[in-house]
Amino acid sequence: MAKAYERIADELRRSIRAGELRPGDRLPSETKLAEDHRRSVPTIRDALRLLQDEGLIEKLHGRGNFVRKPRTTVLRTNERHQWEKDRAREPKGERLKTGSTEHDTGLTVNDLVFHAAYREIKAGSELADVFDVPEGTAFIERTFRTRYDAENAPFTLVTSYLVRSLVEANPDLLDAANEPWPGGTQSQLHSVGIELGRIEERVTARPPTPEEAEELELPPGTSVLLLRKTSYDIEGRAVEMSDVTLPGDRTEMLFTTPLERW
Amino acid sequence: MAKAYERIADELRRSIRAGELRPGDRLPSETKLAEDHRRSVPTIRDALRLLQDEGLIEKLHGRGNFVRKPRTTVLRTNERHQWEKDRAREPKGERLKTGSTEHDTGLTVNDLVFHAAYREIKAGSELADVFDVPEGTAFIERTFRTRYDAENAPFTLVTSYLVRSLVEANPDLLDAANEPWPGGTQSQLHSVGIELGRIEERVTARPPTPEEAEELELPPGTSVLLLRKTSYDIEGRAVEMSDVTLPGDRTEMLFTTPLERW
DNA sequence: GAGTGGTCTAGACCACTGT
DNA sequence: CAGTGGTCTAGACCACTCC
Known part of the structure; x- marks a missing residue:
């Protein structure tokens, strides 16, 4: 029964x-x-x-x-990384025209609003492990929200980590006032002589915390996608890590894996 | 208040x-x-x-x-695709030793149980679109569950689609009794002369349906990851598509994107 | 059997939306 | 204002777990 x-x-x-x-x-x-x-x-x-x-x-x-009606989704591809790398050395004027979020969505830069905050922190065991540095090493923590003006909800929450000693050669990178940095993270790293060799992205999913539900305006009955992106330089050393929270009902991630010929 | x-x-x-x-x-x-x-x-x-x-x-x-205690997660990487391709032409004896699920998890083949069913269907608009064939084209639909014996819950539900005319050159591919096929899908496709050029994976997340919750033994308060994998041959033609449902609390997906040198 | 959570009732009262 | 869903009560009775 x-x-x-x-x-x-x-x-x-x-x-x-x-x-x-x-x-x-x-x-x-x-x-x-x-x-x-x-x-x-x-x-x-x-x-x-x-x-x-x-x-x-x-x-x-x-x-x-x-x-409930299905939500329209935003596509986020891993091809953005090569595209961002190609662009990182271009003159600032060129880079200003579009950002990588627009590359993924087809939006123009004016549709986006950024909020940013910088904080200096000491590495805990997790950061120390990812970056292979001693615990207590100084890091820059940046937090963002990206928003699409036509919708009234942000579509990502981002926390990004950089080793302070790696980026302090360029003081502009230590100041939240310079955000959004035209050309994105790869361009920032280029300004201190770092070239990326590969990017790893780890994806999981779970229900939102109340805080996430509020910030992303997620109704009950939706999930969040958690993306941890780690960027490695050409020597294979971790130089940047981001934790990104995306609304599961509005996001589709596309990863393309090319295969070597037989 | x-x-x-x-x-x-x-x-x-x-x-x-x-x-x-x-x-x-x-x-x-x-x-x-x-x-x-x-x-x-x-x-x-x-x-x-x-x-x-x-x-x-x-x-x-x-x-x-x-x-609740955090669940131990299974890692699923996109490097599996190159690994599976490298193996697809190896002799059957070699291929039998391990499957690609084991490659990801470090398990041996004995820890896994497969269920499979084959069905012949006609393409609806969605399949016709992905494969660029007329609606009504004959397809083979295969459904699977993969399970890790040490746990009592399956960890993936899979539905895979192949164009019938592409694979009927090898009658073994039309019979569920031959599942699991040693070496996986790429080996199956190799047997009818198809070499893969790239793989696209689309990821979204949502709460489970009651059916998914039951099959994957998902407790309330968990999400599912939905993975749609499309394989393209070296001419860029779609040759296989899978929809995979994964338990969000036990799965981590890792995608590595190599970048070209400056 | 004692203690726990699960289902269900019948109803009061509040808060929000639309006319 | 009427109609809707949201919060909360006080309690009955059932189902499960463990001793």
């Missing part, structure tokens, strides 16, 4: 999957559903919460419960 | 983050929490559900509520 709220959720889920309830449609009110199924309102709400957690419906206070 | 269940959740969340409640610890019982906070049990349960949805706690019926 299945539980009442599960049976009710199953029935509504089937309705939605079959297209009898279409994206944007309003579900019957909770009191109406309660009468129809001869159950109490809290039981109906248990059923609706299941569907909300699956990302199938959206609850709008005072308006009703609606079948 | 914050809501009671949110305040209670905040307090417990802070406790967990601060390490006062450690992974594996049992929380006070719901009736105890209700007395402490002078709230009803359902209100306490509302608070605990928030924490469960964030993946912070685990509810065990009849035992209690526990701080």
